[in-house]
Amino acid sequence: MEELFGIPMDNIMLTLLALFGVSGLGVISIYVTNPVMFRMGVRNLRRRGLQSVLVVVGLMLATLITTAAFTTGDTVDHSISRAGYQQLQRSDLQLNFVGDTSMTNDIAVYFADSATEALDQRFTDGKLIDGFLPLLQEPVAVVNGRTGLSEPSIVLSGVDARRLDDLGGLRLVDGGTADVSALQPDEILLSKRAAESLDAVAGDVLTVSVNGTPSTVRVAGIVDDELASSGSRAFYEHGAGGGAMLLSSVQQMTGHAGQINRLTIALHGDVATSHERSDEAIDLIQPFLQSPEGAAVLGTTQPVVVEALKADAVAQAEQQGNLFTTFFLVLGLFSIAAGVMLIFMIFVMLAAERKAEIGMARAVGAQRANLMQSFIAEGMVYSLLAGAVGTAAGVIASLSLVSVFLKVAGGFDFIEPSITVRSLVISYCLGVVITFLTVTVSSYKVSRVNIVAAIRGTDEEPPRPRKRQVSWRWVAIGIPAMIVPPLGLWWMLRKGFGVPSAWVVAPVGVALGALSVLVADHADSQFLFSLGVSLVPLSVAVLAAHYEVSRRVTWTLVGAFLSAYWLAPISYDELIFGHALHGSMEMFLLSGIMVVVSFTLMIVFNAQLLTKLVQRGHTRRYTASAVLVTMTAAALASGFALGDRGNGLGQLLFLLAGVTGIGAAVALAAVRFPHLAPALKMGIAYPLSNRFRTGMTIAMFSLIVFSLATFGAINASFVSMMSADGGDGGWDVLVSANRNTVGGADLRSALVEEDAPIASSINAVGRTTIFTGRSTVRVANGADQAVALPVIAADDSFLSLPQGSLAGWANGYEDEQAVFDAVRTGSHLALVDRSVIADGFNDYDFTLKDLKIEDDRFDPVQLELFDAATGRSEVVTVIGVLGTQLEPTYTTGVYLNERDYRATFGQPDYLRTWVRLDDHTDPEQAAHAIEGALVRRGLQAESIDGLLEDAAAESNTFILMFQGFMGLGLLTGIAALGVIAFRSVVERRQQIGMLRAIGYQPGTVALSFMLESGFIALMGILSGVVGGMVIAHNLFSSGQFASSGAEFAIPWGEVLLIAGASFAMALLMTWWPSRQAAAVPVAEALRYE
Amino acid sequence: MRIAWHHRTEAPIRPEGGRTDLIIEVEQLVKTYRSGGLQVQALRGVSLTVRRGEMLAIMGSSGSGKTTLLNCISGLDDYDAGSVRIAGVELATLSNKEKTTYRARNMGFVFQTYNLLPVLSAVENVELPLVVSGTDAREARERAMASLDRVGLADKAGSRPGQLSGGQRQRVTIARALVNEPDIVWADEPTGALDSRTANDIMELLEELNGDHGQTFVMVTHDAGIGARCDRLISMTDGVITSEESL
């Protein structure tokens, strides 16, 4: 990978190395100037074995996650480009007729094979262009006489033996190179995939049928699947492959004498680097080809471009790898954020433990800076260790993810692990730098001890700000420091004029917030807008805290405001600016953090209310449970009443019922099992008494659960859309023919001719054409250049689809039937499929962004269609969007009725037949029967459900992989609870001794620890799940995905699994420390200092 | 479940026969601390008896084994040899759980250094022994308030220990030690950290409670004046009782 977020990786590495160096220097300078403090810090490490291990685990997570992200990206990039080199070999460039469409098969544009010689003469030299490779590639049906196996469509590739041999020939699967020049006219070098599907070996005799005419060929050897042997099929993992024969034989067998349909260009250099000079070569060749002289040489009227085949493939590999890295990093940010919180907490706890020690040190004259130094030294040693462990763990995690999900589950055999030093350096430095920064900030916080409070061992009271004298020195320093505005401001206002910190932070916060809202419109950024809106209340609260307004009131209000803003299904940006601002993945992160912050604030400042649930002995013992049971019932009832309406709102009500149900169960348990009371008392008292620690832990858990739950819900909603009615487009089986097939156009009579009984089970057939390599499209009256996009003719039967086949239709049409009727009988009306309107969803460079479906309706859009070969064009109006969820390869295009199509593009060649079966026929079996009967004619049949499942399985593979990756974040939460529980046992040793002395049983002590963790985990999980589901719901009801047509659906199984597993793991992690707590020897603990 | 528990723990504790007046009987108690290769003989054969309702003071120089003795006879710590009987029951025959339950119901503690939970308010600290022995929450709160009132801290019921002075904390501890109306109260230097006036107040309080309820007090002190106010005073040196005088 060369770039990330548009920044060259080398720069990222150098920057991080520099930061790493600065941190390192900082620590070294501590060592040099203050070795006592350094040693004091480092000594702490060795004192506690197990705890140090846990701390390292906590600190390494950020590194683990970045390493895994980079390594996965590198692996994907490396594997795809390696596969690209292997498939393209010496073909760097290719002549093309309509743009970058090399990856789509079936282009049937021919030109003179004499062009090769002419171009060779003109351009081949010793410096740039090494040669031209002409190919004639035709889809044909093949039967292996020996095994009886057949394939309806493999690619027969006619090669110029001399030229191919000059450019490296073909590679035999058993090693070595095939001698292409030695091929006899009736011999074929079969590709590996074709050999596998036909179970063919050298010497087998195959029957090849072209347009019903059989010829026999002998297998001369088995070669790798590459462009020259299996054409575009080489790029498809599951493709049927092909085989190379002499050009003249293929020309003769397929009736294309003197013609070729592919011409690639090899540049000087080796396979992996030659493409770097692609642009130079294109500049040289393309102008000639586009001149009249060039057209004459090629013998075609269609305009030609030269496509940088290999460079594009490499760029695409890089892009794919980048996609993985970016996606992993963005999703990983949740875990990294949680990890940073964990680091912070670990240090606050380490400091709390040594409070008395620190207080003493301060009392006897140690400066705050000294204490910070000692902490930083300790933290740095931890981070260096953790960075190394994290990098190693990240590599392992990434390789397991890749091999489990992509290789084994996904069947992507070409994946080969790749680890680059640069990525490891980046991840390591990033991890260490993040840890170092966090350690420095937390050291600053923990070194601010109140000496008296520390020695007395009481709760810390924040020291009252003293009124200070103006320090002109700091004012003076502050002015030049304004180049780093925050620092300059701080020095000048706080240190110089002695302004209370709240009065610095709050106005700056409010100003930044307001600024960010104002800039948002101009920058078209939803992120800035929401960030600004959220910053304001947070900043105001700082000021309120300064004036000693009740903290509970202040922070509860802030929490309530934030959750109201983030959870309400209202697009405030749209309300204010009149149009929605742009937002993507970064909004996911921001919304997660803000929702979690708001919930956590509300929980920790109002947890007293929650304890009312479990306090027994007050007048009405069952009041709390009764209220909650009623709420649960009410939520359930309204959920059922709402049913499917409200875009999944009913599901949210069920979720609410679940939450109140849990509350009711807890309240009931507390009343029913009074002997839990002592454990409950302690289990709640501790988390309530330390809001900071409790809040951090809840937030951490919540953040991770939020990310997992939201991601899960988004996917589930899309998956449920795919399986919804209309996803199959109203058909059961797809039968594909190719241009060398016989009788593909009339399936029923072909089946009758072959005496196939399946013919009688067919209720209806609809037919469509495929991409011919000639059509280009643009928005009518637009300035854009027309680009390649399939224009498809559909017969009347295809245009009579049942209700529910459209994802949306134009205003002005009564219903779907009216739309189909209009397209069928009217003129210049068209349909498009879903992949045409969604950005990046089809294999072409065209997206119809102007068409926005809202509530199944849209404003019609006009398109201009061109035939590149004849130059004819027509303007059509799009009035419907097909709802089919098949992969875009099968569906992308602008659909016209036959008359309109013929007027511009000539006679349609219906190569796709869509079959609707009667009710008692199984599509899978029907597809099998159809293909069995027609395989020799070159027809291929697949059940639509099967195709949908394949597509779903593939995307599930990726989703699972991403979830597996995010699951790594759960480790953070769990490690956190473990660290906290272990530390609590140490901290509370005396208190445990005391409790045991006055009559707490060991089991009760253990239980109180479990309850404490349980309480925190439950709060975290519930707020994460609830926040995540509401956010996901909003995305589908009014946000980003509102126009996708998908309905919000809660993946109940997954949510329960995530919640249950994290809860169980949290308890498991506390189990051990709680046993330790129970086993504390009483008398000794009471003496413990 | 709770009833069965009652039976098992209360049955053996009931005094047998005519020795009802001796609530604590200790014979030849030996305790050795072993940490690392080091051995410290903290108790080298201590024998002593305490009558029901008696106020016993234990004095002795620092490190003489007073806290160790208290821990061993109250069942907080194990001992190596000898025997301890509380209300006629041999401690060694009780399970850990039984000992714990017995402590919750029949004993009160005032420790030398550490007494209150910082995360609970004064009244919550006081009611803890009641909470563990399963008293109804409302009743527990009433009794805890009453107990706090007795030590003169009713107005500080809602304060955290961190917000109280050393003497106040000690009084809260005493309120807690008395809240379950225990048979025996163990106090390890209850007045150690206090000025003589406050110490005197607390002693008066203890004497008063002892007079009213007939509770048994075993108290470690360095203060001869306090020791002199008890019924009996024993002195320890190096893990053995060196003198004993009734006052």
Ligand SMILES: Nc1ncnc2c1ncn2[C@@H]1O[C@H](COP(=O)(O)OP(=O)(O)OP(=O)(O)O)[C@@H](O)[C@H]1O
């Ligand atoms: N856990 C332990 N390990 C080793 N030795 C111990 C341990 N606890 C106490 N000791 C030793 O046992 C002896 C008795 O200690 P103890 O605490 O009973 O003394 P004390 O009479 O209460 O003293 P003070 O008046 O100072 O509280 C001392 O020498 C002490 O060092």
Ligand SMILES: [Mg+2]
């Ligand atoms: Mg002592």
